[in-house]
Amino acid sequence: MLSRAEVEQVAALARLELDGEEKERLAHDLGKILEYVSSLQELSTEEVPPLVHVIPLQNVWREDQVEEHMEIEEILSRAPDREDRYFRVPRVV
Numbered sequence: 001m002l003s004r005a006e007v008e009q010v011a012a013l014a015r016l017e018l019d020g021e022e023k024e025r026l027a028h029d030l031g032k033i034l035e036y037v038s039s040l041q042e043l044s045t046e047e048v049p050p051l052v053h054v055i056p057l058q059n060v061w062r063e064d065q066v067e068e069h070m071e072i073e074e075i076l077s078r079a080p081d082r083e084d085r086y087f088r089v090p091r092v093v
Contacts, residue, residue, distance in 0.1 A: 001031035 007027045011018050081088040
């Protein structure tokens with residue numbers, strides 16, 4: 001079980017205001033959590049591969065497809081401002 005001082009320190013770090021009863025309850029509850037976590041340290045995990053994700057993920061790839069495209073002059077004709085074959089935009093510094 002955690003001491004009352006430890007619970008008060010954790011509560012201060014979390015910016016929680018706790019009354020006396022809450023501090024006692026949290027000391028007990030947090031102590032139980034820490035006991036459980038320390039029991040996990042006893043497990044052998046040497047043959048368990050590391051996880052990247054908790055659930056299996058699979059990338060969804062699609063084939064590249066060549067499609068019709070617009071001509072450069074048609075695209076640039078829609079631009080609000082241009083210079084030669086480029087869009088002209090305000091300078092960003």
